[in-house]
Amino acid sequence: MSDTLERLATAVVEGNVDSMEELAQEALDEGLSAQEILNDGLMGGMNHVGKEFKAGNMFVPEVLRSAKAMKEAMKLLEPMLAAGEAQATGKILLGTVKGDLHDIGKNLVGMMCEGAGFDVRDLGTDVEPDQFLSAIKEFEPDIVGMSALLTTTMRAMGDTIKAIEEAGLRDQVKVMIGGAPVTQRFADDIGADGYAANAASASDLAKEFVGAA
Amino acid sequence: MSTIYEKLATAVLEGNSDKVPDLIQKGMDEGKTAKELLDNGLVVGMDEVGARFKRGDMFVPEVLMSAESMKAGMGVLRPLLAEAEEEMLGTIVLGTVEGDLHDIGKNLVGMMCEGAGFEVVNLGFDQPPQAFIDAIKQHQPDIVGMSALLTTTMRAMGHTIKAIEEAGLRDQVKIMVGGAPVDKEFADRIGADGYGSNAPAASDLAKEFVSAA
Amino acid sequence: MQVKKTNYTVNATPTFEVLTEEEIEAIYFSALRVLYETGVRVYEEEGVEIAHSGGAIVEDTTDDSSLVKIPPWMVDKALATLPRKVVVVGPDREHRMELYKNQIYFGAGSDTPFTWDPYTGERRRATYEDVKNFAKIAQAMPNMDFHMSLGIVQDVNVGTYDRWQYLAMLEGTTKPINITAVDLDGLQDQLEMAYVRVGGKEEFEKGPIFSLYIEPVSPLSHSEEVIQKLLFATDNGIPFVYTPCPLAGATAPCTLAGTAVQALTESLFGIVLSQLRKPGAPMIIGGLMSNMDMRTTVYCYGSPEMALLSAAYTQITKWLGVPMYETAGCSDAKMFDEQAVLEATFNATTAALTGGNMIHDVGYLEQGLTSSMEMMVATNEIVDRVKRILRGIPVTDETKALDVIEDVGPGGHYLEHDHTYTRFKDLIWQGPLTDRQNWENWDLAGRKTFRDRVHARVLEILETETEPLIDEDMYKELRQICELADERHKGEELDFDMFV
Amino acid sequence: MRTNYRVNSGVRFRMLTDDQLQELFDGVLHVLENTGLEVHHEESRQILQEAGAWVDGTRVRVPSWLVKESLRKAPRSFTVYARDGNREHNIHIGPGRAHFGPGPTCPNFIDVETLERRPYIKDDVSIVATVVDALPNIDFCESLGSVDDVHADLSALYEFAHMFPNTSKPIVAWSFDKYDSEGIHQIALAEAGGQEAFEQRPNYIHYCEPLSPLISTFEALDKLVFAARKRVPLVFTPCAIAGGTAPITAAGIITQGVAESWMGLTIAQAIQPGLPFIMGGVLSVMDMNAMVFSYGAPELSLMMAGVTELAHFAGLPLWQTGGCTDSKTFDEQAMIEGSMSVYFSALTGGDLCHDVGYTESAMTGSVFQLAAMDEAIGYARRITRGIDVNEDTLATEAIHNVGPNGHYLREPHTRRHYKTEFWYPNLCDRRNFDEWDTMGRKTMKDRTIERVRDILASHEPAPLKEGTETLIQSVLEEAEDRVQQDWWQEREIAD
Secondary structure, three states, X not given: OOHHHHHHHHHHHHOOHHHHHHHXXXXXXXXXXXXXXXXXXXXXXXXXXXXXXXXXXXXXXXXXXXXXXXXXXXXXXXXXXXXXXXXXXXXXXXXXXXXXXXXXXXXXXXXXXXXOOOEEEEOOOOEOHHHXXXXXXXXXXXXXXXXXXXXXXXHHHHHHHXXXXXXXXXXXXXXXXXXXOOOHHHHHHHOOOEEEOOHHHHHHHHHHHOOOO | OOOHHHHHHHHHHOOOOOHHHHHHXXXXXXXXXXXXXXXXXXXXXXXXXXHHHHHOOOOHHHXXXXXXXXXXXXXXXXXXHHXXXXXXXXXXXXXXXXXXXXXXXXXXXXXXXXXXXXXXXXOOOOEOHHHHHHHHHXXXXXXXXXXXXXXXXXXXXXXXXXXXXXXXXXXXOEEEEXXXXXXXHHHHHOOOOEEOOOHHHHHHHHHHHHHHO | OOOOOOOOOOOOOOEEEOOOHHHHHHHHHHHHHHHHHHOEEEOOHHHHHHHHHOOOEEEOOOOXXXXXXXXXXXXXXXXXXXXXXXXXXXXXXXXXXXXXXXXXXXXXXXXXXXXXXXXXXXXXXXXXXXXXXXXXXXXXXXXXXXXXXXXXXXXXXXXXXXXXXXXXXXXXXXXXXXXXXXXXHHHHHHHHHHHHHHOOHHHXXXXXXXXXXXXXXXXXXXXXXXXXXXXXXXXXXXOEEEOOOOEEOOOEXXXXXHHHHXXXXXXXXXXXXXXXXXXXXXXXXXXOOEEEOOOXXXXXXXXXXXXXXXXXXXXXXXXXXXXXXXXXXXXXXXXXXXXXXXXXXXXXXXXXXXXXXXXXXXXXXXXXXXXXXXXXXXXXXXHHHHHHHHOOOOOOHHHHOHHHHHHHOOOOOOOOOHHXXXXXXXXXXXXOOOOOOOXXXXXXXXXXXXXXXXXXXXXXXHHOOOOOOXXXXXXXXXXXXXXXXXXXXXXXXXXXXXXX | OOOOOOOOOOOEEEOOOHHHHHHHHHHHHHHHHHHOEEEOOHHHHHHHHHHOOEEEOXXXXXXXXXHHHHHHHOOOOEXXXXXXXXXXXXXXXXXOOOEEOOOOOOOEEEOOOOOOEEEOOHHHHHHHHHHHHHOOOOOOEOOOOOOOOOOHHHHHHHHHHHHHXXXXXXXXXXXXXXXXXXXXXXXXXXHHOOHHHHHHOOOEEEEEOOEOOOEEOHHHHHHHHHHHHOOOOEEEOOEEEEOOOEOOOHHHHHHHHHHHHHHHHHHHHHHOOOOOEEEOOEEEEEOOOOOOEOOOOHHHHHHHHHHHHHHHHHOOOEEEEOOOOOOOOOOHHHHHHHHHHHHHHHHHOOOEEEXXXXXXXXXXXXXXXXXXXXXXXXXXXXXXXXXXXXXXXXOHHHHHHHOOOOOOOOOHHHHHHHHHHOOOOOOOOOOOHHHHHHOOXXXXXXHHHHHHHHHHHHOOOOXXXXXXXXXXXXXXXXXXXXXXXOHHHHHHHHO
């Protein structure tokens, strides 16, 4: 692997936000393609971050810093990737369901998934089923992720899945859910495709869904 | 109306030392023998004390109050029992061995044994083997109790037992040992007849010795 | 412009007190009264003579002892020369205890007859190997600052086990050690060993590598051996702990204030005697103060009264200006279980909050009769938690973070903020043995309990190969001192082994 | 006779100085006045505007004078009463007094028979309430769970309906929305004897939870408005996560958390001047690797101590947190974490300490943890009671009488004091090794399980007044009718 790519990966791991653009440019100047830089440099770094995080050696603020660093480089690479054949790992639509203003868990999932190379759109909190529907039509995600922190708002996840079914969009997307009171049993009950106990496993689950695991 | 036996037992249970001699007098007036008053009154009271203490329903100061009243009763009954040539519980010589100034545990054993109806001769602490030998000769006890709190002075228990043997007195007495670092195995090793893990256990052991004898 | 604050007092740590100054004074002056009017019994002629020539009244002399009464002025005089700070170091000179007001150091307890074998899971008599292993554990524990044996070596001669115990500890740790001695001869031998360990008497005097544990007997009784040790330590520049173990309700008054009065009386006698012998002799007072459980007759090592009384006594020592020997990290539980840590959490937290200097008895179970490696490792983690709390709450513009709150605003989050990124490792405590996984991960990882994790850590330490702390020649030299002692004391032993 | 003799009644603990508290206090006022909060409740915004707050869309900023005025109106001391008139069960909130009780809403429960973790069900409510009623150091009741086997909307109502008959200790009632609150209040009134009687002797406290950072949610305020109008004592407590939903520094999270709570205070006092208001919140760190909100971190105790002192500085009682753990099981970690937070809670005198009995970072309620913490609280209370120092306790005469080498076991002084001076444990075992060995080497866990099962087999809480039980049934039936159409019901049928 080229030295520059290795440095890029290291910069991602260390969360060196400021040096990312410069390093990416350097790599391009060396003649590497945007796809190579992404796959071997940035994603290499993020994979390492994921592993270290799972092993308990890295912490959320560091992971987020790494994700941010990757994003910095992506600013430069994205136009080139869009022009070529390259693709992100997949697309994820996220939202905290209706009635729930708790944001933190879902934000974490979003950041982790971005770090894993997903294109993430976050609808925010208190999201109505209709908002999910129109976003699915427009954004065409591979995965829809929903979260709820309250036992009361949990069932709004069921409502949302039902609405997606009724709109005939259920086959287009995988649905994953999460949040402190959510369990696998509940996920099965309301017909979700998967459940994740925390942000790290949510990102793993998403990768599994798109066959990138 | 409760019987004189019940009253005596209650007086012991409540630790009412002043009342016990009067009640004994009353019982004698009613024609009860010393032996009857002891077995059906005082001893019944103390048995209840022991049972309650074991259950955690009585506290040391209360047990000692009861022991005091038992002792007061024995003070009255002992000459009468001797007169009637009744068998008495017996005499215990107690001491903390040479080199050891700790004697709270041994004192507690003494008081508990008195409560059980024994006559107790307490030699005090830091007692050399000769002091035990002299006391055996003088008081003709049924039981000798020794305690030590330190491992170094535990050894002195062994020396003391040996000295008793050499003085030819070993067969006259049962020997029990105790103290925090002492256990059954050690008691066996130095040739003691028994080991009491705490004061109530020592008093039970003493009773066992005399009833077996 | 941000102007620096004036007229502004900061609690850099939490503050904690049991007694007011007036209450401390009441206890102190009561102790002076007992020391003068009741007196203490002394079983050693030289001690009596020193006290007497220093101004004490001597009464009721029997063939083995005298009643010694100390007038208050003698105490004032002794306190004037008593060092307010005592230093004990490790043989490596890196581990170091500066014992004075509010400095806290944790360490093990000594001389338990029994120990829990980490391999068989059974309670049995302690051996040389156990004591060495305990020292090894203590060496590996960052929050253990000094060491005591946590076991009586019982696979050697009884009369000389103290030397072997010291040797075992020297093999396992380079932290300062608080030794016990069987008798004066044992103390002399161990001092010899310490000279060997640091390279001579002079080196020892520059910084003593052990302190000596001396225990007068409550109530108010100072045995021959105790006084001999006190005088020897004083003469030889050995800092010593003069620690009665009053038992409220049995060998001391049932009220905690009364127990403090009696303990202080006993300590003050030690102070007076040491300062009469050699003004400026370093000593540490305090010790184990607890209550007798009136339902079981045991000497409580895990009761709230012990924690409370130790805290109160620490305040008294701070007021007097003498280093304190506190007690914590111990329990009445028979084995390392939930009770053991419950009690240790309370007494270790209280000791740390109070600021007693040498906090000993970490690792004790069963009222000090059994030691446990698990208990020591667990207490190390408890102390680590408490130390996080002792860092207090700094209140500054940076920590109040009003601007950060404004930046993030309602509904935002702080995870990505620099304010979080730059601080989280320092501010969020992490314990190596504390588990915070979610259920699923914990379940997958085999549902390990704290006890499982602590046990694994104990074995890990024991099985990690380490460089010997003393070289072969030095070991031989130290061992020879022990063997010579065995030879000298041969005649005292029973004609069979007591334990093994 | 002495004079100028100042004693400590109990121990004295301080985390912060008055200077530091004043600075934190000013910081809270600054946040309320300058940053403000999002208030998602129109009626509340109106009330705030009328009271003098600045309303800009949903953002509300509160001038310092208004906050201070609200603080002045709120009482520092008040009593919450046992429903059956049992004075032993009343709670007197006031300086220096710490009370303890469980927390609400865990999805799981440790089954009392199987000891396995499973979803919390309706029958668990009465188990928790009965155990609370019997434990001597637990002072108020919450349910330790969200009932899973009833309609999700009615979980809170069922909790109250099943707690109320099974303990006469005051209940802190959690609810989803105003409808629950109404049902709960109806039940409480029936027992109290009407609204006026309730106002004089309130028998429950209402619990509302705003959202961090700086959001007053619709439900929280809707319940608050209801409770304030009915004069129900109120807990208003955010649950802020240091480094997640609040600044990572203790001073920062305290500042933000208190601002969130005092928005509720301002609304409550505007509606009902003098309403007993118990300030929150629950402040702790997030484990930055496991990503759980830690209920066992030392920072929980640290931050809670700071916020307690700020509450007392401002003249309000505090909703403390303790006796809880991140451990998944009943083990040593659970005891270390629970004991330490209980201890600091007792040291600060935080007025109502909840979440006793939480395990697994609030995901599983456990009556075993609760019972073990009852022991820890007893222990803590013995320490915080301190040492009495007076002529009698100094015992110079007893010492003189006993003298060197004597003992105190028979002294009258000992007999007078041994029962009150010493604490006697229930679950901590002090037998010697031999006895412990003979009795089967039981650990504290074994003894705790026995004690809980004993309580459940034998304890009988005081009965409700005649008629209350019938009313509870009709309140529940009404509520069932209200929610009948819901999809959840369909799911239940489909199952």
